[in-house]
Amino acid sequence: MDFLHQVAVWLTASAHWHGPKGIPNRLTEHVVMSVAAVVTSVVIGLPIGLILGHLGRGSVVAINVSNIGRAIPSLALLVFGAQIFGIGAIPPYLALVALGVPPIVTNAYTGIRQVDPDVIEAARGMGMTGGRILRRVELPMAVPLIMAGIRTAAVQVVATATLAAEVAWGGLGRYIVDGLAQHDTVQLFAGAVLIAVLSMLTELVLGGTQRLVTPAGIRRAGRSTKQSVLPGTVTAPEALSGVA
Numbered sequence: 001m002d003f004l005h006q007v008a009v010w011l012t013a014s015a016h017w018h019g020p021k022g023i024p025n026r027l028t029e030h031v032v033m034s035v036a037a038v039v040t041s042v043v044i045g046l047p048i049g050l051i052l053g054h055l056g057r058g059s060v061v062a063i064n065v066s067n068i069g070r071a072i073p074s075l076a077l078l079v080f081g082a083q084i085f086g087i088g089a090i091p092p093y094l095a096l097v098a099l100g101v102p103p104i105v106t107n108a109y110t111g112i113r114q115v116d117p118d119v120i121e122a123a124r125g126m127g128m129t130g131g132r133i134l135r136r137v138e139l140p141m142a143v144p145l146i147m148a149g150i151r152t153a154a155v156q157v158v159a160t161a162t163l164a165a166e167v168a169w170g171g172l173g174r175y176i177v178d179g180l181a182q183h184d185t186v187q188l189f190a191g192a193v194l195i196a197v198l199s200m201l202t203e204l205v206l207g208g209t210q211r212l213v214t215p216a217g218i219r220r221a222g223r224s225t226k227q228s229v230l231p232g233t234v235t236a237p238e239a240l241s242g243v244a
Helices: 001-012 023-055 058-070 074-085 089-115 117-125 131-167 171-179 184-213 214-222
Strands: none
Touching: 001 023, 001 184, 023 089, 023 131, 023 171, 023 184, 023 214, 074 089, 074 131, 089 131, 131 184, 171 184
């Protein structure tokens, strides 16, 4: 209990809430790095998953991208990046993007492939082109799985952005790295608490966003319908949806 009290005192101390080493600045650095990596992952991974899913090809690519992404440790990517680009923001940014792309690609592909073929045929019968079918039919129905992939990627990126401190970047990971270097277990534990809280908040916010952007009919169908998914696909209760 005394240790936890020390951690609480550290977290509430005025000195830790001001200046370049203060919690607000470190939190801003962490969030900026994470948001940049997640946005880039979405820009890269989402079109790939949507196109492969719409064309009905590339399941092997989607699976292998997911498996490779999980197999390569982020720390290894960080070390390789530091050797090539030097210390700073670029190595952790590249490592986090590599971590975020796989679940987005896999879930986008799976979400599109799970759309009921009869619905797609009906859309074709109405004269809709392939692009319109993707935008107006497949994409809305794939939203739950797509958002589940983005949500998982974001939480992983926020948690792993801690490693950025290993290559002289900031963020909340600085408290852990500095705590280890200084044998300051209170600072170390406080940093871990801050990162855990940020990760949970990310999960809650994106979970709420996922529900908001999922059509109500698909949410209702998801409570009673379960479909098969690719290995490596991230699922959520509302993501396992059928067609209303």
